[in-house]
Structures are given as structure tokens and as C-alpha cells.
Amino acid sequence: MSNVLKKTIVVLMVTVLMAVSVCGCGASSAGGGGKGKILLALHDDTDTFLISLVEAMQERANKDGISIDIVYAGNSTDVQKQQLEDAAKAGYSAIICRLADASTTLQMEAAAGDLPIVFINNEPSESFLKPDKYIYVGSFEQDAGRFQAEYIWNGLGKPSKLDVILLKGDQGHSAVEPRTDAVKYFFWDNGVDLNVVFCDYATWSDTLAYEKLDMFKLTEQHFDCIIANNDPMAIGAINWLKDNGYDTHQYLVAGIDATADGRQAVADGDMYMTVLQDTAGQGNAAIDAALALGSGGSLKDVEGSTDNLKYVWVPFVPVTKDNVGSLK
Amino acid sequence: MGNNTARKQTKIKNKLLIFLLPAVIVTILVLVLISGYLSRKSLSEMATAQLSASITNQADNIESWLNENLQNFSTVKLLIEKTQPTAGEMQEIIDANYGFNKYCRDGVYLATGGGTIYQAAESSKKISHPTEQPWFKQGMTRVNMAYGTAYTDANGASIISASGLVDDGSGQLKVIAADLSLDQISIIVNSGVKMDDAAAFLVDISDNTILAHQDPARVSSKLTTSDTDPMMAKVAEQLAARKWDNLTAAGYVIAFKEITETDWVLVSYVPESTIMSDVVKLTYTLAIAGVIAIVLIVLIINFLVSRVIAPLGGITKNIADMTEGDFTIAVEHKTNDEIGLMSSKVSEFVESMRKMLSSINNESKKLKEQSDNSDRVSKDMFEASRAQSDAMQNLNNTVDQLAAAVGEIANNASTLAMVVSDTRDNSNQANISMKETVEISKKGRSDMEQVSAAMQGIKEGNDELVKSINEVGKASEEITKIVEVIGEIADETNLLSLNASIEAARAGEAGRGFAVVASEIAKLAQNSAASADNIATLIGEVHTAIKTVVSQAEISAESIDRNTMLINTAVETFDQIYQNIEKSNELIDLMIQDVEKVDDVATNVAAISEEQAASADEILVTSHRMVEQANNITQSSQEVADNSHELASTSDTLTAYVQQFKI
Numbered sequence: 001m002s003n004v005l006k007k008t009i010v011v012l013m014v015t016v017l018m019a020v021s022v023c024g025c026g027a028s029s030a031g032g033g034g035k036g037k038i039l040l041a042l043h044d045d046t047d048t049f050l051i052s053l054v055e056a057m058q059e060r061a062n063k064d065g066i067s068i069d070i071v072y073a074g075n076s077t078d079v080q081k082q083q084l085e086d087a088a089k090a091g092y093s094a095i096i097c098r099l100a101d102a103s104t105t106l107q108m109e110a111a112a113g114d115l116p117i118v119f120i121n122n123e124p125s126e127s128f129l130k131p132d133k134y135i136y137v138g139s140f141e142q143d144a145g146r147f148q149a150e151y152i153w154n155g156l157g158k159p160s161k162l163d164v165i166l167l168k169g170d171q172g173h174s175a176v177e178p179r180t181d182a183v184k185y186f187f188w189d190n191g192v193d194l195n196v197v198f199c200d201y202a203t204w205s206d207t208l209a210y211e212k213l214d215m216f217k218l219t220e221q222h223f224d225c226i227i228a229n230n231d232p233m234a235i236g237a238i239n240w241l242k243d244n245g246y247d248t249h250q251y252l253v254a255g256i257d258a259t260a261d262g263r264q265a266v267a268d269g270d271m272y273m274t275v276l277q278d279t280a281g282q283g284n285a286a287i288d289a290a291l292a293l294g295s296g297g298s299l300k301d302v303e304g305s306t307d308n309l310k311y312v313w314v315p316f317v318p319v320t321k322d323n324v325g326s327l328k
Numbered sequence: 329m330g331n332n333t334a335r336k337q338t339k340i341k342n343k344l345l346i347f348l349l350p351a352v353i354v355t356i357l358v359l360v361l362i363s364g365y366l367s368r369k370s371l372s373e374m375a376t377a378q379l380s381a382s383i384t385n386q387a388d389n390i391e392s393w394l395n396e397n398l399q400n401f402s403t404v405k406l407l408i409e410k411t412q413p414t415a416g417e418m419q420e421i422i423d424a425n426y427g428f429n430k431y432c433r434d435g436v437y438l439a440t441g442g443g444t445i446y447q448a449a450e451s452s453k454k455i456s457h458p459t460e461q462p463w464f465k466q467g468m469t470r471v472n473m474a475y476g477t478a479y480t481d482a483n484g485a486s487i488i489s490a491s492g493l494v495d496d497g498s499g500q501l502k503v504i505a506a507d508l509s510l511d512q513i514s515i516i517v518n519s520g521v522k523m524d525d526a527a528a529f530l531v532d533i534s535d536n537t538i539l540a541h542q543d544p545a546r547v548s549s550k551l552t553t554s555d556t557d558p559m560m561a562k563v564a565e566q567l568a569a570r571k572w573d574n575l576t577a578a579g580y581v582i583a584f585k586e587i588t589e590t591d592w593v594l595v596s597y598v599p600e601s602t603i604m605s606d607v608v609k610l611t612y613t614l615a616i617a618g619v620i621a622i623v624l625i626v627l628i629i630n631f632l633v634s635r636v637i638a639p640l641g642g643i644t645k646n647i648a649d650m651t652e653g654d655f656t657i658a659v660e661h662k663t664n665d666e667i668g669l670m671s672s673k674v675s676e677f678v679e680s681m682r683k684m685l686s687s688i689n690n691e692s693k694k695l696k697e698q699s700d701n702s703d704r705v706s707k708d709m710f711e712a713s714r715a716q717s718d719a720m721q722n723l724n725n726t727v728d729q730l731a732a733a734v735g736e737i738a739n740n741a742s743t744l745a746m747v748v749s750d751t752r753d754n755s756n757q758a759n760i761s762m763k764e765t766v767e768i769s770k771k772g773r774s775d776m777e778q779v780s781a782a783m784q785g786i787k788e789g790n791d792e793l794v795k796s797i798n799e800v801g802k803a804s805e806e807i808t809k810i811v812e813v814i815g816e817i818a819d820e821t822n823l824l825s826l827n828a829s830i831e832a833a834r835a836g837e838a839g840r841g842f843a844v845v846a847s848e849i850a851k852l853a854q855n856s857a858a859s860a861d862n863i864a865t866l867i868g869e870v871h872t873a874i875k876t877v878v879s880q881a882e883i884s885a886e887s888i889d890r891n892t893m894l895i896n897t898a899v900e901t902f903d904q905i906y907q908n909i910e911k912s913n914e915l916i917d918l919m920i921q922d923v924e925k926v927d928d929v930a931t932n933v934a935a936i937s938e939e940q941a942a943s944a945d946e947i948l949v950t951s952h953r954m955v956e957q958a959n960n961i962t963q964s965s966q967e968v969a970d971n972s973h974e975l976a977s978t979s980d981t982l983t984a985y986v987q988q989f990k991i
Binding site: 181184188 | 380384441468469470471472474493495499500501534570588589591
């Protein structure tokens with residue numbers, strides 16, 4: 001019996017030792033990569049928000065001597081998949097990826113092999129994220145919608161009943177539903193009798209927003225405010241309001257992103273408020289996360305990471321006439 | 329005998345089992361516990377994951393089903409928007425599409441802001457005042473068709489409508505719509521459940537309407553936190569808080585999934601017991617497997633041990649018989665192996681034992697007789713010595729008491745001598761004091777006598793003084809008499825002088841000279857009379873003083889007399905005291921003589937009794953020693969008795985043992 005015990009113990013110890021040494025090797029090889037190279041795989045080079053995000057990341061990379069390569073997929077999931085497959089062979093330590101389509105997350109993860117991926121801007125479903133492996137860096141979209149609803153409601157004097165027009169972005173975009181839902185949730189939670197008089201997709205575009213509002217005009221319904229998923233649609237709404245003789249100081253408009261035009265509109269008093277996605281913050285957080293995961297580390301040490309180690313949230317900043325001047 | 333052998337075999341087995349069983353049981357228990365814990369964990373994780381997968385799958389199904397229908401309706405809408413049909417063409421398009429979607433029984437229909445209605449000819453849907461219908465109002469809020477909230481249509485059916493504005497550029501308000509029944513959605517929802525005992529329902533969180541549920545009564549009812557079903561109430565709570573994490577409540581594992589692009593949430597739940605039933609089954613299986621394993625191992629050990637021990641059975645039996653004292657056995661030794669050799673050696677051993685035992689038996693019998701005798705003798709001796717010891721002890725006690733008594737007397741005598749001696753010293757002291765007192769009282773008496781004599785002198789002196797004074801008194805009385813004579817003479821002289829003066833006056837001139845002499849004589853007579861008076865007065869005073877002195881001297885004399893009397897009394901008292909003291913002194917002297925006699929006697933007694941005490945102690949020590957010796961003798965004889973008794977019983981035992989052997 002004691003022999004059997006001894007043997008068992010020996011076998012166990014050998015197993016543990018082997019496991020430990022294998023782990024140790026894995027860790028040291030990852031550590032040997034040092035800062036490593038990071039691949040920035042983006043869907044498209046035209047998105048204004050993404051352009052400023054890339055600028056923020058490059059600035060950070062130059063400052064800290066981090067090597068970053070950028071590839072664009074031209075909005076094609078096939079191209080993006082190929083780019084990630086290549087990255088796995090090209091010796092990158094981590095990938096920062098803006099998915100061309102959030103529903104292709106699993107294919108992209110498979111394409112990247114063992115490389116960790118930091119998703120940005122287009123949020124995959126949580127079930128496709130893995131702690132300290134496939135993570136998302138962004139702003140908590142519901143916060144943006146909540147800020148919009150809160151500021152508009154306060155701006156209108158906290159009415160108990162509200163007729164709202166909601167302009168949504170692209171159908172299927174990960175930010176659309178949370179931003180829109182958060183507006184509704186805010187009013188529900190504050191006991192406001194919410195009447196959505198119009199709610200439709202305007203595909204992030206000012207002209208489409210304008211057209212949709214023209215259709216709304218046919219219904220001859222009353223409204224108090226227009227809440228848009230982004231600034232261009234909000235600016236389209238402002239144009240429509242002005243063209244139709246509405247006073248933008250009475251019919252409040254809220255956007256998101258605090259783009260240059262959006263900030264100008266806020267400064268002019270036409271847009272009641274917008275919400276800033278902290279591009280520099282997101283860029284830095286994405287780099288921090290990619291460095292941490294690329295060296296076999298954990299998200300724990302990255303500021304804003306959630307307990308489940310799947311997300312890094314960079315806070316939104318509400319922008320009104322009061323603070324718009326302080327933004328560059 | 330057979331029983332005995334079996335017992336020995338069981339013992340070996342027990343030993344093995346005692347070592348093996350706990351190890352086996354602990355190992356199996358640990359294995360069962362670990363695998364039970366792990367599989368329990370992974371089973372419930374799997375079940376939860378399965379539920380999550382199931383609900384995700386369902387949600388996907390529902391989403392795609394909804395989207396499919398929406399696409400279908402949107403196609404019609406797009407056709408209308410692109411072709412901008414006339415009223416007739418519109419009706420054709422709608423009729424043509426009727427029946428294309430089996431879920432949409434009433435087909436696509438359309439109404440204008442003016443109240444014109446287009447619906448399929450075969451449709452049974454009743455529409456009046458279209459602009460006031462929910463689907464129309466909902467459709468006004470979007471261009472892309474989307475589903476609205478549930479409502480009851482004119483036929484009383486619970487439905488939802490997909491509706492939207494028609495953007496045909498006509499500038500006219502047109503809303504296109506199509507209906508799906510909640511019953512149909514319920515079928516879709518529940519047919520997608522991919523887990524045993526699991527169920528699902530769909531809730532619109534914008535108004536908390538249950539859109540789909542297994543229980544038709546619940547469909548289109550409101551879900552509230554005050555629901556009678558605790559599980560449903562908990563779900564309502566979670567929906568209000570919009571928490572979509574899996575949870576376990578009211579005996580169910582519940583999962584939530586939002587249906588994208590709607591305010592709908594799919595809720596799927598499975599009884600915890602369903603998940604746990606597998607776990608329980610597994611635990612049972614593991615426990616039974618463990619028990620079976622233990623039983624099997626016990627049986628195998630049993631069997632192996634029995635097989636190993638079997639060939640030794642014969643020898644074991646022989647040895648067991650020998651142990652019982654049976655040396656009449658005949659040991660078989662047929663085989664040539666170790667067991668055969670062992671048997672032949674055992675046989676030789678039995679033979680030699682037999683011889684040895686019979687000689688021991690004889691010797692022990694003799695020994696027994698001898699020891700019995702010795703036992704008896706030693707018992708008698710013991711009794712005798714014990715009696716002697718008791719007697720000795722009594723003697724010792726008596727001497728002890730005697731010694732104690734003598735010691736006491738000696739002590740008392742010494743004390744008495746001491747007391748007497750002290751008394752004698754005290755008496756001598758008293759005698760000396762007494763003599764001193766006698767001297768002092770003698771001196772006091774003589775002093776007193778001197779005082780008395782002095783007092784007598786004083787008395788005489790006083791009397792002398794009185795006498796002298798009285799003589800002075802007599803002398804002064806005589807002086808008084810003389811002075812009286814002088815006074816009479818002076819008076820006569822004065823009278824003569826007066827007469828002379830008168831004669832002189834009558835004589836005239838011639839008498840003048842005589843007259844002067846006569847007046848001078850008058851003057852002298854008068855002066856003499858005055859002096860005589862003065863002297864008489866002085867003598868009177870002297871007389872008075874003398875009287876006073878005399879009376880005082882008398883008083884002195886009286887007090888001296890009294891003092892003298894008192895002193896005489898004191899002298900007498902002193903005499904008496906002196907006599908008394910003298911008598912006391914004599915008595916003390918007598919007493920001292922007696923005390924001295926007593927002292928001598930007491931000292932003698934003390935000395936004698938001390939000697940006596942010393943002698944008694946010596947006697948006591950001697951008798952103690954005798955008692956000890958007697959006790960020693962008793963003990964020794966006891967030991968002898970014990971030894972001889974033991975010897976007797978040993979020889980008994982030996983005899984008994986030897987007699988046990990069968991030879």
C-alpha cells in the first residue's frame with residue numbers, strides 16, 4: 001500500500017513539475033518578446049472617429065517606442081480575416097482590431113491563432129470574448145445614451161411627459177441598441193411618460209436623418225426633442241429643424257462623439273449637448289491592453305478593466321456649451 | 329478445536345483488513361468525493377451553459393424568424409415604394425402577396441392618412457378608422473418596418489404588428505402593416521427550447537406584456553413583481569432592474585436574453601432539480617461503485633489469505649492441541665517439503681515433551697507433600713510469634729504509661745521546688761523590709777517622744793510668760809493707784825492755789841506777788857492732774873494689752889495642751905504599730921523557717937522523681953526494642969508462612985499443570 005502511495009505521489013509530483021515547467025517555458029517565451037509588435041487591423045480608413053483614435057494610438061506608440069503596423073480591410077470581412085491570419089505568422093504579439101462586422105468575431109479569433117485580440121469601436125457579443133484573451137476596449141455605450149436623456153430632460157425642465165424622436169445609426173452596429181435603449185431606460189427609470197413619436201435608422205448620416213425627419217413631418221406629430229446616435233445625424237436634425245422653422249433652443253437636439261462640427265453646433269447653441277468618446281483615452285487603453293495581453297499579462301493592471309477581464313471601459317464625457325470651449 | 333483454528337485465521341485476516349480496508353475506503357471515498365464534487369460542479373456548469381446555449385439559440389431563432397417575416401413584409405413595402413402604384417395596382421400587389429407568408433394570415437395591408445384602406449381580398453381582417461388603430465400609430469413612428477407592442481385586434485386576437493411609413497415620395501401619409509399572432513410567437517418560442525424540462529417565455533419590457541408563454545392564459549397579460557408565482561415575480565424584478573445575468577431563484581435556474589432591435593426579453597428557465605437529478609444520480613452511482621469496490625476488495629483479501637493459510641491447517645491444529653496440553657496426538661509427516669519437516673520435528677518434540685512431563689509430574693507430587701508440611705509448620709510458628717508480639721506490645725504500652733506518669737510527677741516536683749524557692753526568697757525580702765519598718769517605727773516613736781518633751785517645754789514657757797505678764801499687770805495697778813494719789817494731790821493743790829489767789833486779791837497790792845505764786849502753783853497742779861490722767865490712760869491701755877496677751881497665752885496653752893494630748897495619742901499608736909510589726913516579724917521568721925523546710929523536701933522529691941523518669945525511659949526503650957524484635961519475628965514467620973504457602977500453591981499449580989498434559 002505504501003509503495004502504491006509513494007508511486008502515486010511521485011507520479012503526481014512529476015506531473016505537477018512538468019506542468020509547471022511547461023507553463024514557465026510558455027511564460028518566458030512570451031516575456032522574451034518584450035514589448036513586441038502590435039498589428040492595428042481596421043475595417044476602413046474613412047471613419048472620422050477611427051482616424052482620431054488611430055492618431056491617438058500612433059502618438060502614444062511614438063512616445064513609448066512601441067512598434068505598430070496598420071492595415072485596412074476596406075470593409076471586407078474576407079480581407080480582414082486574411083490580415084489576421086498573416087499577423088499570426090508575422091510575429092506580432094497582439095492585435096488591435098476594429099471588426100468590419102461584429103458577427104464575424106469568432107472567425108477573426110480563429111484566424112488570429114494564439115494571438116490576443118483587443119477589439120475596438122465595434123463591440124462583439126460578450127459570449128465571444130474571453131478573459132485576458134479576446135477583449136473589448138471602448139466606452140460603455142449605455143452611458144452615452146443615459147447622458148443624452150438626462151441632459152435633454154433637465155434642459156426641458158424635467159417634464160413628466162415627453163415626445164421624443166430617436167435617430168439611430170446603422171442597423172446591426174453594436175453601439176446603436178445600447179445607446180438607444182439607454183435613452184428609453186433613463187426615462188422609464190425616472191417615471192417619465194415616454195412617447196417615442198419617431199425612431200428609425202439614419203445610418204449615422206446627416207442627409208439620411210434629414211430625409212427621415214421629412215417623412216416624420218407627414219405624420220404631423222408633436223415632438224419635444226431629437227436624440228441622435230451620433231453628431232452628423234444630430235446636425236442633419238438641426239438643419240431640418242431650421243428649415244422647418246423650429247427654434248433649436250426650444251426643440252433640443254443631442255448627439256454623440258463631439259466631432260468638430262458637433263462641437264461647433266454646441267458652441268453655436270444649436271445642438272443642446274453631445275457626448276465625447278475619449279479617443280486619446282481609448283487609444284491609450286487599447287495599447288495598454290495589447291501590451292499587457294501580448295506579454296502574457298492580465299487586464300487586471302489596466303485602468304478601467306471589468307472584474308470579468310473582458311472589457312476596458314473608458315468613460316464618456318458629456319459636452320455642453322459650458323465645457324465645449326475646453327475641448328481642442 | 330476447529331473453532332479455535334478458525335479464530336486464529338480470522339485474526340490474520342483482520343490484521344490484513346485493518347491495514348488494507350481504511351486505506352481502500354479512504355482512497356475510494358476521496359475519489360468519490362472529488363469526482364462527485366467535480367462532476368457536480370461541471371454538471372451544473374454544463375447545465376447552466378446548456379441553458380445559456382439553449383436560450384441563445386432560441387433568441388437567434390426568434391430573431392431570425394422575426395427578421396424573416398419583417399424582410400418579407402419589407403419586400404412588399406419596397407415594391408410599393410419603388411413602383412408607386414395606383415390604387416388598383418396597390419390592391420393587386422397586396423392580393424398577390426397574400427398567403428405568401430404562412431405566419432401572417434391577414435397578409436400585408438395599408439392605410440392612408442385619409443382613411444383609405446388596402447387589404448387582401450381574402451383577408452378576414454376588419455379595419456375601421458385605420459388612423460386610430462395601434463398599428464397605424466406605431467407605423468407613423470418609423471419608415472423602416474418594425475414590430476410594435478402587443479394589442480388585441482377587432483377579432484379579439486392578441487397580435488403584434490410590423491408597420492412603417494411608406495416612403496414613396498408622394499408626400500402622402502401611408503402606413504403599411506402586417507400582423508403576427510402571439511399564439512404563433514408562443515409556438516416559435518417554445519419549440520426552440522433545447523433542454524429537458526426547460527421552458528421559455530417572451531416579455532416586452534416597454535410595457536411588461538408577456539408576448540409568449542406555454543400557458544395561453546399568461547399570453548398578453550402583464551408581468552408584475554407581485555405575481556403569485558415566486559419565480560415569475562423574481563423574473564419581473566430582474567426585468568425591472570434590467571439584469572440579464574443567469575440566476576437561481578425559487579427552485580429554478582433562469583436565463584435572460586434580449587431580442588435585438590426590440591424591447592423584448594426572452595426568459596428561459598429550468599428546474600434546479602432537473603440539473604441536480606443528474607448530479608444526484610451520479611453521486612449515487614459513485615457511492616454504489618465505491619461500496620461494491622470495497623466489498624470486492626474485502627472478499628479478495630479474504631480468499632487470498634485463506635488460500636495461503638490452508639496448508640498450515642494440520643500443523644496449526646496439532647500445535648493448538650499441544651497448547652491445550654494434549655500430547656497424546658500423533659503428528660503425521662507425509663510430505664518432504666518444509667511443512668513435512670516441520671511435522672516430523674513437531675512429532676519429536678511431542679515425544680520428548682511426553683517423557684519430560686511424566687518425570688516433572690512425579691517430582692512435583694513429592695514437592696507438594698513437602699511443601700504442605702512446611703506450610704503447616706510455618707503457620708503454627710507464625711501464630712505463636714504473633715501472640716508473643718501482642719503480649720510484648722501490651723507490656724510496652726504499660727511501661728509507656730508508667731514512664732509518662734513518672735515524668736509527670738518529676739515535672740510537678742520540680743515546679744513545686746521552684747515555687748517554694750521563690751516563696752523563700754520573697755519571705756526573706758519581706759523579713760528585711762519588716763525589720764527596716766521596725767527600725768523606722770522605733771525612730772518615729774522616739775521622735776514623737778522628743779516632740780512631746782518639746783511641747784512640754786513650750787507649755788512651761790507659756791505659763792512663765794503668763795505669770796510675768798500677770799506681774800506686769802499687778803505693777804501697773806499699783807502705778808494706777810499712785811497716779812490717783814498724785815491726781816488727788818494736784819486737785820488739792822489747785823484748790824489751795826485758788827484760795828491763795830482769793831486771799832492774795834484781798835490783800836491787794838501786797839498780795840499781788842503772792843497771787844502770781846498762787847496762779848503758778850495752780851498751773852502746776854493742773855499740769856500734774858493732766859499728767860496723772862495721761863498716765864492713768866496709758867496704764868489702762870497697758871492693762872488692756874496685758875489682758876489680751878494673757879487671754880492669748882491662755883489660748884496657746886490650751887492648744888499646746890491639746891497638741892500634747894494628740895502627740896501622746898500618736899506615741900501610743902506608734903507603740904501599738906511597733907508591737908504589731910514586731911509580732912509580724914516574728915511570724916515571718918517562723919514562716920521562712922517552714923518554707924525552707926518545704927524547699928528542701930520539694931528539691932529532694934524533684935531529684936528523686938527525675939531519676940525515676942530516667943529509669944522509666946530506659947525501661948520504655950528496652951520494651952520498644954523488644955516489641956520491634958517480636959514484630960520482626962512475626963513478620964519473618966509471616967514471610968516464612970507465605971513462602972511455604974506459595975511453595976505449596978506453586979507445587980499445586982505445578983501438579984495441576986502437569987496433570988493437564990495428556991501423556
